[in-house]
Amino acid sequence: MFVSYKWLQEYVDLSGITPDELAEKITRSGIEVEGVEVLNEGLKGVVIGHVLEREQHPNADKLNKCLVDIGEENPVQIICGAPNVDKGQKVAVATVGAVLPGNFKIKKAKLRGEESNGMICSLSELGIEGKLIAKEFSEGIFVFPNDVTVGEDALEKLQRDDQILELGLTANRGDCLSMLGVAYEVGAILNREVKLPNPAVRTISEKATDYVQIKVEAKEDNPLYVAKVIKNVTVAPSPLWMQGRLMAAGIRPHNNVVDITNYILLEYGQPLHAFDYDRLGSKEILVRRAKDGEKIVTLDDAERTLTADHLVITNGSEPVALAGVMGGANSEVKADTTTVLLESAYFAGPTVRKASKDHGLRSEASSRFEKGVDPNRVRAAAERAVELLALYAGGEVLDGEAVVDTLNVEPVVISITLEKINRVLGTDISIEEVAGIFTRLQFETTVDNETITVTVPTRRGDITIEEDLIEEVARLYGYDNIPSTLPMGSSTPGYLTTYQQKRRTVRHYLEGAGLYQAVTYSLTSEAKATQYALETREPIKLAMPMSEDRSQLRLSIIPQLLEVVKYNVARQNDSVAVYETGPVFLSNGTDALPDEREHLAGAITGLREQHQWQGEKKEVDFFVLKGILEGLFAKLGLEQKVEYLQAVVEGMHPGRTAELFLAGQKIGFIGQVHPTVQKELDLKETYVFELSLETVFAEEVAPLQYESIPRFPSITRDIALVVEKEKVAGEIESIIVEAGGKLLKDVHVFDLYEGEHMEPGKKSIAFSLKYFDPEKTLTDEEVTKVHEKVLTAVKEKSGAVLRG
Structure with missing residues (x-):
């Protein structure tokens, strides 16, 4: 609702109250004033002129040479291009030195050799929106009625010397969709009389x-x-x-x-x-x-x-x-x-x-x-x-x-006690103050001891119960005047459950790793409902879907994340990294509610690093995403419990996909999206993962323990093992860790060789092993003893041979 300050003054005396002050008071009383617009802000020098003569410009077909009386000693010549300008019209003239919207200053000028001393204005040139201009003046200058006086302020005649308050009304305050409704409101706020129109019709x-x-x-x-x-x-x-x-x-x-x-x-x-x-x-x-x-x-x-x-x-x-x-x-x-x-x-x-x-x-x-x-x-x-x-x-x-x-509308009558008003508001308002507030609102009020009975006028249809009256008292008494108090009685402070804490840890970590959180629909299409599901069950179809694309509950989050990646890539956001924690739904048959389980999924594509100054670009790959997950498991204290085993998952690249196991139980998978799927979605190499959060969070984790930085040096030994091509490095690493015992603190792969100098069907995997004892400096003999044990174990259990 746009409220004219000048118009409002016809109903309520606003003397001593500026539009900005009034806006502040209205906002504090419960109706937000979203802004105050000064209609003639920055405009000056626009007067009413009288076109005495009009003739065709001698050097331009679409220009008119006008002699205009602007209330000064002599008329002025103005060149005007408006098609509807004519002799005898009263028009708006921006005189020399005038300022129009956009800080456009009017100066003396020559147009095609003829002097122009001002500008005859259209309403749009005075800052009025085109959609608000009457059709007959939408493509030309505005013509005033003949009873206006030459030389007067044109903006004042157009009611532009005004300020407009924009009220952001809630649905219940339809009474303020009128000037009279706002007048009642302002009259109550200022405690001033409201003057209503009194039509006299003959x-x-x-x-x-x-x-x-x-x-x-x-x-x-x-x-x-x-x-x-x-x-x-x-x-x-x-x-x-x-x-x-x-x-x-x-x-x-x-x-x-x-x-x-x-x-x-x-x-x-x-x-x-x-x-x-x-x-x-x-x-x-x-x-x-x-x-x-x-x-x-x-x-x-x-x-x-x-x-x-x-x-x-x-x-x-x-x-x-x-x-x-x-x-x-x-x-x-x-x-x-x-x-x-x-x-x-x-x-x-x-x-x-x-x-x-x-x-x-x-x-x-x-x-x-x-x-x-x-x-x-x-x-x-x-x-x-x-x-x-x-x-x-x-x-x-x-x-x-x-x-x-046939309308039968009776005003609502509500009774309320002073004790309830003060108890709800936490105030100590007197009965006289409360009755005075209702009187200011022009509600008929009777007081019996400490019970107040209010007859609510029909214009205030939002007031129907006692609590509505309490709200009226609160806002006109002043929210700022209500004292601050602490809640009474005992209370238990809120806290996050262990599950919620872990979920928050996951989100913070992934966002720190550069992934943006996505929120997608739990509803999907029939074709996508079972894609990438960790556990396959019959998909659940809605009885009344809003569309075929949103007709079934999802079993996996990955299809929706791939849509997010596709949407961004199509808009030239080539490097995308997103994750989502959300529910998937597993059917328990037609007569039972489905299981709702929380999953975590992520998708990355494009560049992981780009240093333009050095001319360096690094694309994401399987190991980037695997590293992110390893960091997440370390954050959750599970880094030693998660295994990655090569697997084949439908819709995933057969050689770049692994299933994840936690304490022997499958919790998800990670890998590259199958090239055919990437092509369908018009994507480059894209890597995804999905985990069952409930399974991950249910795993018990030992309390965090801190260890002092080792004071004694470590000893590193590298070994290159020749194994069958089918042998996976993770299996060998597990054997090494088990055989290395307490002295082996770290082991990782640092090289893989399958070149021409290797026997057919064989490959060489190089591991780096780090040994140290936090209590003393290790001797060569101690390290050699453990290292020999490691070599014997890998030979016996995996058939590995030291590369010569």
Whole structure:
């Protein structure tokens, strides 16, 4: 809701309160003011000018040479390119030295040899959005009415000497979707009187009921419908002040009749609709549910097909408006309209919301009906509108109104004790202060001892229970004035479970290793549901899926991560590293709920290092991802318990994939995505892993123990072993570790050779072994004894031979 500061002053005395101060007070009372816009910020030197003469520029076909009176001693010559500029017009002139939006300064200039002393402006050049400018001025300069005075401030006449407060309203505060609603709110905040409009309508002797009869079939959807008739209307531009206020509120001016209905919508929060009475085609208004397949052409010239869920206004046979949303083109007010039928009604919010949603028509009117309008303003808004139509459109208002009224709305009455208010808020407010707050809100209030009974006006439909009254007291008493207190009674501080701590450790580690967290759908397609599953079961299909791509619960996270990688690579993010911790779902049959298990998965592709200065680039490979996992297991205290065994997994590269085992139990796999899958996804080499977190976290870990840095030197021995090509290094490493005993502290592979100097079917694997004793310096004899034991073990258990 955009609230004009100048307009608001007509209802509430704002003297001594600047717009910024008012915004702060409104925000502190519970309605956020998202910003304060100064409409004429940075603009100066724009006056009203009178075009005395206009002639074709002698040297340019599309330029006009104008002599303009700007209220100074002599008229000035201005060159103007607008197609609609003409002699006798009152226009906005930016004089020499003026400043326009964007800090555009006006200077004397020569255009095609002719002097120009200023600029005749369009509204867009004065900072008004194009979508808010009336159609007749959208492609040219703005022409003022003839009753304006030359030399006056043009921005003031356009209501641009104003500041606009943008209210960020929550769904429950529909009462503030009107200037009167905001006035009540501001009046309560400032404790100042609210001045309401007091329409005085002079009517003629003819009766409105002689012109139209109202029938309502859908009484639940439309319990109140009021129609007033205005004759001898002259359709013309609305007053300049009204156009300015509409544009400041984000509404485009059209003509005086339509603008007055929009003005009342902003002022009262009550949507109105004006029909051309002569185009209705009957003397009857029938409100009913639409028939399935029935059609209407709305004001935006779109043909819309209706259903029985939609409420329509008809002339007895065909629809002339989609109730509460938009009028029909067949009854639109046009330039030749002379008789207007004005509708003011109360439509049920859910019905309007259904029609608005079905047809994609979100209008100012529909948003107010959806949130709920004040039923007691329906007639008042109509009276105010016909007053303005008589004043600014020359209309003659017929006596009375055609109406159907089955609405029965009683104000809500709520009783509450002072003790409860103070107990809930933790305050010590007196009964007089509480009653004063409700009086400021203009709620009828009675006090009996310490019980307060409040009659809530119908404009505040958000207040229905005691807690709503407590909230009103709190926000107007001032949240800043509520004392800070500590909770009473005993409490147990919150903490993370061991599982949650380990999960957080995993996330922190992976993010530290350069992987970004991804969050993907747990729903997937039938084709992807079973891909890369650690445990294969029948996939679970949703009964009512939103689409085929989201029809089944996943058994693995990897397919979704590959989609994330594909999405990024397609947008030239060539180096991607992502992980996700999330659930997979394992079926237990049709009559039982599935098992929901948490998995960890990751995917990397592209470069792991890039040093452009040194011209160095290093691509990710299997061992980069394996190193990340080894670091993770070390963080969890499991580095000595996890084994990597070569494996074949569907969808993975057959020679670059390993299964992971923890204490003999399979916990996941790691490897390169199969080249055919990479090609389908348009990816380069991509490496993935997936682990069962529940299994990993369930493994018991010995308490962390710190060891002092060794004071004694270590001894390193390297061995190169010739083995069969099928033999895996991990098996040999396990034999070495077992045989090395306590003195062997580290062993790792540092070379692999399969060249021409090796026997067919053989390969050489080189290991580096580090021995030391934390208690003393080892002797060669001690190391040799253990090392010989290692060599004997690998020969006997793996058939390895020392390479000569």
